[in-house]
Amino acid sequence: MVRNGSTYFAKLYALQCLKWAVISDAKVSQEDFDAHRDCIQEAGPSEIAAIVNALQNGTTDEKEEAAVRCACIATRANGDRLRDVGTKSSFTALLGSNSESKLCAGMLQPLITLLQTGNDMQKLWTAEALGDLAMENETIRAEILRGNATKNLVALLKVGTRGVALLVQLLRDGDDEQKENAASALGNAAVREDVSNEIALQNGVEALVELLRSGTERQKENAAFAIRNLVAISDANCTAVVDENGIPLLIQLSEDESETLQENVMIALCSLTVNSENCETIVSEGAIAPLLARLNDGDTNQKGTAAGALGNLAYNDEVCGEIAQGGAIPNLAELLRDGADEHKNYALSALGRIACNKEICSAIVRDGAVGPVVSLLCSENKTLKVSAVGALRCIAGSIDMCVTISEEGGIPPLIEFLVADDDSAKDSAVLIMNWLSSHHEIRPSIVREGGLQPLVALLRAGSDIQKENAAAVLKNLSNSSELSRTIVDEGAISPLIALIKDGSSNQQENAVGALGNLSYNLDICKEIAQDAGISYVVQVLRSGVLWIFISRV
Numbered sequence: 001m002v003r004n005g006s007t008y009f010a011k012l013y014a015l016q017c018l019k020w021a022v023i024s025d026a027k028v029s030q031e032d033f034d035a036h037r038d039c040i041q042e043a044g045p046s047e048i049a050a051i052v053n054a055l056q057n058g059t060t061d062e063k064e065e066a067a068v069r070c071a072c073i074a075t076r077a078n079g080d081r082l083r084d085v086g087t088k089s090s091f092t093a094l095l096g097s098n099s100e101s102k103l104c105a106g107m108l109q110p111l112i113t114l115l116q117t118g119n120d121m122q123k124l125w126t127a128e129a130l131g132d133l134a135m136e137n138e139t140i141r142a143e144i145l146r147g148n149a150t151k152n153l154v155a156l157l158k159v160g161t162r163g164v165a166l167l168v169q170l171l172r173d174g175d176d177e178q179k180e181n182a183a184s185a186l187g188n189a190a191v192r193e194d195v196s197n198e199i200a201l202q203n204g205v206e207a208l209v210e211l212l213r214s215g216t217e218r219q220k221e222n223a224a225f226a227i228r229n230l231v232a233i234s235d236a237n238c239t240a241v242v243d244e245n246g247i248p249l250l251i252q253l254s255e256d257e258s259e260t261l262q263e264n265v266m267i268a269l270c271s272l273t274v275n276s277e278n279c280e281t282i283v284s285e286g287a288i289a290p291l292l293a294r295l296n297d298g299d300t301n302q303k304g305t306a307a308g309a310l311g312n313l314a315y316n317d318e319v320c321g322e323i324a325q326g327g328a329i330p331n332l333a334e335l336l337r338d339g340a341d342e343h344k345n346y347a348l349s350a351l352g353r354i355a356c357n358k359e360i361c362s363a364i365v366r367d368g369a370v371g372p373v374v375s376l377l378c379s380e381n382k383t384l385k386v387s388a389v390g391a392l393r394c395i396a397g398s399i400d401m402c403v404t405i406s407e408e409g410g411i412p413p414l415i416e417f418l419v420a421d422d423d424s425a426k427d428s429a430v431l432i433m434n435w436l437s438s439h440h441e442i443r444p445s446i447v448r449e450g451g452l453q454p455l456v457a458l459l460r461a462g463s464d465i466q467k468e469n470a471a472a473v474l475k476n477l478s479n480s481s482e483l484s485r486t487i488v489d490e491g492a493i494s495p496l497i498a499l500i501k502d503g504s505s506n507q508q509e510n511a512v513g514a515l516g517n518l519s520y521n522l523d524i525c526k527e528i529a530q531d532a533g534i535s536y537v538v539q540v541l542r543s544g545v546l547w548i549f550i551s552r553v
Contacts, residue, residue, distance in 0.1 A: 067125035074132035187226035224264035273312035304343025311350030336372035352394035377413035418454035459495035471510035478517035
């Protein structure tokens with residue numbers, strides 16, 4: 001069709017299809033494409049005049065067809081002819097003039113106008129044409145950016161990825177204003193996965209990191225904005241930033257005087273820390289100290305972002321200790337009280353991650369962070385509630401912590417989690433209740449606040465781990481003799497016996513322990529016997545570990 005098409009434009013349409021075959025699946029080689037392209041003659045004055053007239057004065061369909069033809073001619077790399085056509089579409093302009101005024105008043109401006117005002121299909125083909133034309137000529141690139149540059153760039157990216165290569169080239173070769181606008185446009189469009197992938201394909205991360213290193217303050221701000229959006233989209237972009245030695249640069253700029261630059265850099269660093277493979281590099285480059293500084297004295301957004309990054313970086317005991325000793329805990333507690341929901345979530349994660357030993361857990365109690373965590377158990381934001389119970393699970397192992405959780409009013413919301421729909425939150429809540437119930441002074445509160453009924457329900461219908469921990473809680477509670485009758489009245493005996501019969505070894509051990517404690521009450525012994533628990537206990541306990549309990553029953 002390229003060689004023998006019935007009309008000039010039929011040949012161009014076929015060439016356009018071949019171009020897509022080269023780009024999309026490489027079924028046509030670049031060499032074959034170039035050979036076929038050379039078979040087609042340049043567009044003549046009459047063809048170009050008709051296209052210009054249709055772009056300016058045609059119907060909707062005629063404008064769309066003209067945009068398609070323009071894209072096809074651009075593929076043929078007939079840029080000089082296109083630029084030389086005057087807006088008046090006169091044959092005088094076509095035949096005789098190639099002056100600078102005609103260059104600026106030529107084909108390009110109707111295309112740019114259509115890019116901004118046309119329908120989606122017209123914009124798509126206009127972007128295709130402009131993308132090819134701009135790659136061929138510096139004057140065309142300057143014309144696209146003339147006037148309201150950012151508007152033109154954003155319009156180009158809204159309809160596809162054709163503008164990406166142009167923008168990346170401008171990052172390298174443009175003047176200061178062009179670099180600034182190109183970085184801004186790429187940053188705004190990088191939230192789209194297709195654009196992000198195209199930026200990576202065009203080595204845009206390399207150009208952005210270089211602009212971050214050597215650009216003006218405004219260029220750095222825009223480059224950091226683009227990088228922050230790129231690294232949030234894909235691990236490949238994160239890897240590209242690391243490969244371009246961008247992490248030390250980002251850490252350095254996190255202490256820049258520009259608050260905008262600081263914020264963009266901090267968000268980029270936070271996104272980079274999501275990938276665990278980057279964390280060691282980020283820590284080794286000295287990121288902890290500036291992140292702690294932003295957590296301490298940054299604005300609200302910077303504090304929240306620093307909390308998120310520090311939480312992700314807390315991947316071993318040494319780093320956790322550095323973060324805690326650097327004064328993070330009081331600042332995290334402040335975020336839990338006063339931050340936005342997103343920042344509270346970051347702070348919860350950070351507290352949970354750094355609570356790796358008793359010393360840090362004691363510091364969390366001492367610095368007043370437990371109360372804000374407990375308060376978030378009652379948040380109207382479900383995500384925050386689940387994050388709060390997860391954080392509490394990480395920090396609730398010590399005696400001081402358990403007492404503080406109880407004193408801060410943590411038991412009622414934890415009991416609510418025992419009947420929640422979220423299994424992960426339920427797992428955390430029943431485990432925390434296990435730890436809390438190991439303290440004699442806390443047990444009456446668990447019973448008084450209505451904890452027995454949901455615990456017995458978990459014995460019957462919970463997951464394996466929930467049954468195991470619910471039985472452990474009842475074993476602990478039954479150590480307080482004054483609570484035994486209430487436990488039995490809530491129907492605990494039958495499901496405990498069922499666990500002895502069919503449960504796992506841990507479930508059996510906890511159930512036997514609970515029944516053993518309950519058996520100190522002789523009336524309860526009779527009830528256990530009536531429920532036929534003895535035979536199951538004997539099956540499990542062939543040794544004399546609980547012989548007193550068995551003989552008593």
